[in-house]
Amino acid sequence: MIICADDYGMRADIDRAILQLCDNGKLAAVSCMVLFERCDGALMEKIRAHESRVDLGLHFCLTNENLPLSAPLDKNVLPEFGKLFRRAIFRRLKHEEILSLLAAQYDLFVKKSGRAPDYIDGHLHSHQLPVVAGALVDFVSQLPTEKRPYIRNTRLCTRELQRKNLPPMKAGFIGAFGARLEKRLRAAGIATNDGFSGIYDFKEWRRYSEFFQKFAACLPEKNGILVTHPGFDEDWRRSEFETLEKFPGGANRFQR
DSSP states (O other), X not given: OXXXXXXXXXXXXXXXXXXXXXXXXXXXXEEEOTTBTTSOHHHHXXXXXXXXXXXXXXXXXXXXXXXXXXXXXTTOXXXXXXXXXXXXXXXXXXXXXXXXXXHHHHHHHHHHHSSOOSEEEEGGGGGGSTTHHHHHHHHHHTSOGGGOOEEOOOOOOHHHHHHTTOOOHHHHHHHHHHHHHHHHHHHHTOOBOSOEEOOOOGGGGGGHHHHHHHHHHTOOSTTOEEEEOOOSSSHHHHHHHHHHHHSOOOOOOOOO
């Protein structure tokens, strides 16, 4: 099982939580938001200190999070998620524009960290949306085979969620897009995870420690991914951090 923390570089409290979890051996993957100005070379150097045990990924972002963007993305106006989702569903996104944004954020990751990402996923899982998913597959396919990152998919088994009494609605919705992406990735010969869990309604954060054990039980495969969002400033993020701190650790990195 791969325990992955999202949103590194978004806020200071999130960065501190993730770095502390890495120090304590609780994480096996960290997704980095290098499009933000605050996620600079110094911040990436801190997370690189853990790269012998932790996969470092590009957290591809297509939404406006009200933070200053790194050059050359300062002039790009990113939409709210709802607007992005509608554009994607009705195929109003432009393939070339998504490719350009992905290439720019990939290059920023390399520039700021001095290395290529181990994997790519998407903020709010938007990398799986129509048009975006196609652009992602095309971008990764043109990279040299030995330098291709693996791509996270969110395919979940709704039946398994129901068996373990986990909330199925949000997870099932996100998982449907993940199943489509997984099929495209395997057809293109691009590495991806086997199994995914960690999705719940953040309003139910008081139950997270209960959910966490069940999320882990859904992932018998070595390359199953359990996504987390630790931090300190919000109750739901702190609950995830505290639960992860109690986890005995031993999560593995992605194995090709």
